[in-house]
């Protein structure tokens with residue numbers, strides 16, 4: 001692997017940048033691997049990396065139906081935070097946040113993790129009570145989160161309109177200072193490059209179409225559009241297609257997929273210092289390093305695999321943003337798109353063994369799994385390598401829906417999160 | 418935005434409707450096993466292809482009805498009343 005540094009950049013500049021090599025090896029699938037990861041998004045690539053790095057398992061392939069990280073990894077608004085209500089969730093997301101804090105160094109890849117702080121704005125008495133409850137619960141768990149008055153909110157994010165006369169006035173905000181954003185592609189590429197260097201085969205344009213099992217039910221390999229590949233263990237991290245892939249092994253999941261949309265404005269000079277989220281009016285906004293305002297919209301109501309949704313959803317978000325940040329009224333929007341989000345009934349993920357021996361699944365991250373990327377990858381790798389969950393992801397089973405031990409962040413947030 | 422053909426009122430914009438999820442899921446008897454209860458409450462086919470689903474004309478006649486929609490294209494292939502069987506539309510796209 002070519003190490004990235006100021007020195008290597010200078011040396012390559014002397015050679016007119018002709019000496020850079022591809023960041024990961026291009027491979028033809030081998031007939032057999034110890035472990036196959038289905039899905040080359042951030043979660044799948046990260047899982048392969050941690051399997052190789054921390055568990056010493058290197059005979060691994062990541063199989064991706066399209067190009068690397070073209071799924072939700074490429075489509076999300078990159079908000080990273082760990083201030084979830086329940087202990088199980090906050091410890092999972094905090095595990096991820098801690099990994100984010102060291103990720104660029106760990107991977108020798110600038111993932112542009114920027115801890116610029118995330119404000120969750122309250123507009124109703126109910127919001128104020130819920131967010132204060134979050135603040136207290138988080139602090140008891142040692143996770144930073146603080147309550148700001150409207151004036152303090154405005155001081156932290158000057159473009160916000162805190163006039164009491166708007167339709168949804170700002171009554172205060174919960175601020176997590178360690179929260180922020182990262183560069184979505186860089187995370188996937190950084191994991192791919194580091195995993196490839198440790199011997200992991202990354203196979204693009206290769207869709208898994210079947211899961212093979214022996215008479216005892218144990219997995220033996222996958223059928224793909226590039227032929228069959230044998231495997232001792234299979235880890236599925238296919239986000240929007242988790243139900244489709246797990247159905248190949250006869251498993252029904254507690255998931256429904258919905259379109260989630262996002263859009264970006266034309267690029268402008270630095271004008272927005274932090275991340276602002278408003279659950280009540282469904283607006284999420286931050287400014288990318290390129291200068292675009294990155295805006296997350298609400299979820300379309302219906303099941304769909306189309307990667308697009310209705311225009312009324314982002315229109316609603318833009319109306320809210322124009323009132324909350326009046327300066328943005330004259331911004332023009334450049335692009336909008338959608339992703340397929342895999343939502344569980346309690347809006348908490350699944351990182352677990354399945355009822356099929358040798359088959360593991362990491363899914364249900366829905367509208368909020370980018371922030372979890374290194375954490376989920378790390379714990380999914382643990383679960384696959386040891387055939388048992390790590391204590392942090394142990395509550396995130398499929399069976400919690402049978403047993404009634406939900407982790408009901410859906411009720412806690414009352415909206416997509 | 419979807420154009421939804423309410424069997425009682427005719428075609429209307431999606432914003433008049435509330436989504437009701439997968440159709441033809443019958444509530445089991447009270448004494449079923451935990452697995453059957455779980456399946457009723459939480460497990461879904463989440464079909465990539467033709468999905469039978471429920472809609473309610475919330476800002477119209479207020480009634481529930483079923484639809485067949487291909488989740489690969491979002492194209493509707495049938496609208497039919499609750500209690501009637503699922504029409505056969507093959508592997509529509």
Ligand SMILES: Cc1cc2nc3c(=O)[nH]c(=O)nc-3n(C[C@H](O)[C@H](O)[C@H](O)COP(=O)(O)OP(=O)(O)OC[C@H]3O[C@@H](n4cnc5c(N)ncnc54)[C@H](O)[C@@H]3O)c2cc1C
Nearest residue numbers: 039041042043065071072073076077079208339369370371
């Ligand atoms: C508009 C939008 C905004 C979002 N905003 C945020 C946010 O601000 N913060 C946040 O934390 N999260 C956010 N999310 C959620 C986040 O994007 C996801 O939870 C996360 O990126 C999932 O990562 P992944 O690697 O599991 O999925 P993906 O990147 O989708 O990777 C799954 C991969 O599996 C592949 N695959 C599927 N089927 C097969 C098959 N049969 N064979 C082989 N490969 C297959 C797919 O092609 C895909 O590349 C947002 C999502 C969307 C859509």
Ligand SMILES: [Zn+2]
Nearest residue numbers: 423426474478
């Ligand atoms: Zn009607």
